[in-house]
Amino acid sequence: MCEISEKLEKAKEYICKRAGINPAVGIVLGSGLGNFAERAEIISEIPYEDIPCFPRSTVEGHKGRFVFGKIGNTPVVIMQGRVHYYEGYPMEDVIMPARIMGLLGIKTLLLTNAAGGVNKGFSAGDLMLIKDHISCFVPNPLIGKNLSELGTRFPDISEVYDRELSGRIKACAESLGTELKEGVYCQLTGPSYETPAEIKMLSVLGADAVGMSTAVEAIAARHMGVRVCGISLITNMAAGISEVPLSHEEVKEAADKAEVKFGALVERFIAGLSE
Numbered sequence: 001m002c003e004i005s006e007k008l009e010k011a012k013e014y015i016c017k018r019a020g021i022n023p024a025v026g027i028v029l030g031s032g033l034g035n036f037a038e039r040a041e042i043i044s045e046i047p048y049e050d051i052p053c054f055p056r057s058t059v060e061g062h063k064g065r066f067v068f069g070k071i072g073n074t075p076v077v078i079m080q081g082r083v084h085y086y087e088g089y090p091m092e093d094v095i096m097p098a099r100i101m102g103l104l105g106i107k108t109l110l111l112t113n114a115a116g117g118v119n120k121g122f123s124a125g126d127l128m129l130i131k132d133h134i135s136c137f138v139p140n141p142l143i144g145k146n147l148s149e150l151g152t153r154f155p156d157i158s159e160v161y162d163r164e165l166s167g168r169i170k171a172c173a174e175s176l177g178t179e180l181k182e183g184v185y186c187q188l189t190g191p192s193y194e195t196p197a198e199i200k201m202l203s204v205l206g207a208d209a210v211g212m213s214t215a216v217e218a219i220a221a222r223h224m225g226v227r228v229c230g231i232s233l234i235t236n237m238a239a240g241i242s243e244v245p246l247s248h249e250e251v252k253e254a255a256d257k258a259e260v261k262f263g264a265l266v267e268r269f270i271a272g273l274s275e
Helices: 004-019 096-103 162-176 196-204 216-223 248-272
Strands: 025-029 041-047 065-071 074-080 108-117 128-133 180-187 210-212 227-235
Touching: 004 041, 004 065, 004 096, 025 096, 025 248, 065 216, 065 248, 074 096, 074 248, 096 216, 108 216, 128 162, 128 216, 128 248, 162 180, 162 227, 162 248, 180 216, 180 227, 210 227, 216 227, 216 248, 227 248
Parallel strands: 025 074, 025 108, 108 227, 128 180, 180 210
Antiparallel strands: 041 065, 065 074, 108 210, 128 227
């Protein structure tokens, strides 16, 4: 069995040979942005299944590939489909894509996701800028032997989501006339949705939205010194707030409806990073 560092090196070496560009920004596409790569000037596409030692997304609707190209003049690597802890992968595999993007040289990582609304002031279809997260309900992705070539043993993550980048996203939303909420995102393991009692608990803890990804990727990226920002699409109100039973189909439907405004915001933000 390969050591983590060996897996990372093998995957990075393969990707570098096929990428055709050195990305400055990484983008992880969650529900609502599945077709975002079509907005880019595409240079290459690499299916996850072709990459040595690389985990594959098993979630319906996730294409499972890296797309390299440019948005405006900004060189990017786009993840179409992420892997989740609930799929049965060890946490080191869940964060492997984020680490690989860091090794490819990105300085900025934009994380997007679909989330359930915990804040009663939110509605399905809202976009929420992630200003902080709660990750203590999932294993910390840095547990185990520290890879000193990636980062320090005890990284400071008092500012996981970069304030300057967040300010840029807010300015882009304002210029587009797009309402942008702000809040704290909480990652749980999934795959079951939360109970009403769990949502009540999360509300007391200060969470505004809940999902099954993102926080561990943010930690892994910050460990490597990558600047992180994030946006959640509120696809539904969480259990106990909404009287409608939760379903993956509901999430996909809401994500599809918000795709245009979500994509326009991300495109303007990414293109502006090269200015």
